[in-house]
Amino acid sequence: MSLWSLLRHRLHAFVRVPFVGRRGLSLILGGFLALYLGGGLVLLGVAFDDLVREAAPGADPLLVASRGLLPFVLAYAAVRVFVESGVGADLRPYLPLPVRRSGLVAVLAALSLFSLWNAVPLAFVATVCVEAALDGALGPALRFGLAGAGVLVAVTYATPMLRRGVSARPVLAAVGLFLLVASAGLEWVNVAGGVASLLDVSGWLFGGAVQGRVLPVSGAVLGLVGLAGGYARWLRQAMVVDRSQRRSASGGSSEWLSRLARRGPAWREAVLEVRLAWRNPQTRMSVFTAFLLPVMVTAFAFFPIELSDLRSMSGAQLFNAILFPGLFTTGAVAIFHGQNLFSYEGGSIEATVARPVSPCARVAGKLLFLEAGTLACFFIPFPFLLARQSPFLLVHTSFFLYNAGVLVPAIIAGATFNREALTIDERSFSQTNFSGGRIAITFPLFGVPLLFLFSFDRLLFQFGGFAGLGLLSLLAMPLWLRGLARLYEYNRHAMLRGFRASRS
Template sequence: MKRKNKKRVPYCNKLHIFDTYSKNPSATPMFKKFASLQWKSFFRSSALGKSLGVKVLMGFFAVYMLVSLALLGASLFFLLQKTVPETDPLLVVNRFLLYWILAELFLRYFMQKLPVMDIRPFLILPVKKSSIAHYVLARSTVSIYNLLSLFFLVPFCTVLVMNGYPAPNVLFWFLGVVGITLSINYINFIINKSDKALIGVITVLLACYALDRFDVWPVTEYVGRLFYSLYENPFWVLLPLAVAALTYYINYAFLRNRIFLDAALRKNTRQVIAYDMEWTRRLGRIAPFLQLDLKLIWRNKRTKTQVFISLAMILYGLVFYTMEDFGPTSTMLVFVGIFMTGIFLMNFGQFIPAWDSEYYSMMMSQNIPLRTYLESKAVLIYVSIGAMFLLSIPYVYFGWEALAINFSCALYNLGVNVPIILFFGSMNKKRIDLTKSAIGNMQGAGAAQFLVGIPLFVVPLVIYFLVSFLVSFEMALILLSLIGTVGFALRKALLDKITKAYQRKKYGMVAGFKEKNS
């Protein structure tokens, strides 16, 4: 019996679908194909469980915010009628649009990022670069940040029409504000990489507030009249829509001119300063790992930024210690103590071992003791907690209670939160690019980074609140200190168990770190 030979399909025919798009782009939109590929990339990722968990958790927060904004938009008109009955509520809203624009720019600078596609596979296919650029920008247009404005504006404008405002004028005012929102969306991508732009936004925001607050120049009154003209004269709606179109084109031209294969493969060169670090050799077997961590922190943009942010957060206590609403034994001050003395623990520790994701697979293939590797991380965090506590000692100016709280919180961080943060690190599977800034960078964040906050903060706050309420303030601090001391004494046994967790999940972590778009 003769065996039928199956006809082999040439590999080039697999590109037929992209040939179809390039010859007849209206047949099947490229947007649909790109969306399908993004969907498959998400569900085929090794970090699916974590990504899905983060999406669900953030979805709940997004729904809550959207519902809250919709309720605010529906009720704001009536609230303004009661608080300022002699002024048109729409005029009051327009007066504060400038602060809303500056605040939204500030928020988007830290939180919003341009949707990323792994475009290199498309650069060798017959796919138009313009289609890729348009798709990336179109995804940003339907982001949650733009929906926040719509969920507020639609109910507010509906209430305006129901209360006798001319519907065409309200519609044009709505379109004008939507144009401003889209302009903010695209302007953010232009200034996102510029620290000078951020400083400029903050300066304008503070200057406007100071001019208005000290009656130097009525900023809100003049700006309110300017935005109110969108309602009075619908012709002016063309201006914000034109700005939105212009900023879209600028972003499109920027992306279109940089989608090249050689640009993606080009490596940046930079000068590296070598440090001897002879003093670390006194620490024995963990010295090589500690040297690597210190060099990693100092030589890379994201880790170096984390250090400066941690040092700056020592001033965080001034926000609470200077407020009369919080007493010297308030539970909120325990949160401040945990946060200040453990800020580096949270900023750096929550991404262990993702900081080493570039070469983690190589490390796991060598004869490197995993326990020694984790012990070096723990020692680095111990030193940071001790340093942050020493920097917090001047808060004794506000009373001995402040020093006692910070001391007990530092002990709790040493004995309890360090093992917790290392254990949650065994769940990290997302790669980190160390060359990118830490500000507003969610790369490497997963469900573990959100869940770890519960044992880090909620547990000590509950312990302190219950004991201080039922017994005394002093006994609550003694109990926190005792728990931290016991945990620190058992650190070797706890580290052994954490090492076993890393060993069980080693191959999953190696696979996850290899995914550059995870």
């Protein structure tokens, strides 16, 4: 079988799916977004040399741009680790075909480069190169273009390996990020000095490559070749379907979870959800992303915020400093993991109904899991906010009550409208089940705190309004449980039909 035949089959596989319309719509929307962002970067590239000459007369625009390549690599790789999905393609169906593994690796490595994630930043690089070439610097412009393309290749190859590392060691990654945020807040490290040194290293490496110096060019080429070789080796290891080594399930944490599971059917469902989230790379990545936000909000404890600052905020400041960090910090587990609560169990058609558990106990277990995750997200920054007596503690507590009482039950209700099963494997870390019913239920609730924040001027009514609403909803949790059980009972067979259609 030739590689061209394999590529033709990949194209046919794109359209021969039950949800090809949804996939095409996502591709169209992504294309429009890429054109919008790419157009803005093209305009920035056209005016970049003029901006540099105004800010630093006599400076070379190509050298200035090259000093920012290394910080761009780190920031862009971090964004793609938590937003982009998987390795870009699932080649397991092609493994039995008469195609060499090296050919499959080459195809996957080449296909991963042709993505909108690379095309959008490349618009800025190409524009800067064209402007420099028109000004007579053809050689440096070509070298800068190669450096920019090499940076995008490096980010593309490093992103899935970083995702695998984070999903395999989420605790160590979370602890490392937490220590970094805490040390920056306590001024144990000089952040400004670190950024300056990073710019200097970028200027030496990529600026030297633009100037044509031998040592920086050799270092950049060797680094890119080594990263590409490591990515190819990583892909060959990821293609192994049957793994003989399995992680041991014994240990103190497993015994502790087993004791919790013996407390009743609802606790057993919650424990099963914990084990599903921890033992699979895809769900483990979603939980890590959820706990990443409370770690980042810990930095708010070290910001000089006063109550008068909260009163004076309006518009974009109110959204960026209050609504987004408040709503998405304690509600992160429910938002990132809860929306696919039932969709992960569609791997086998009978998985949703096979276990002899009542709908009430099943929904109670899901509710218990998300409430525990919400409480954990609340307690991560709580000691720091309390020790520093930060006014942001008011925001944090108010949104915790709202998320625990209103958002968590609503997300469980919306998850019962999912009709597509999601695959749990090591190659597809970020999937989202788009459901119109779920969006209709949950999306308006994101704006309820905003109504209170804009409708009142006093902090008591601004935060006490939706916090009291969440507290009343917590007190009415038995009613929520009965309603959610009936909704799940009503939708369970429709979910099974949707899971079966998505698997066919």
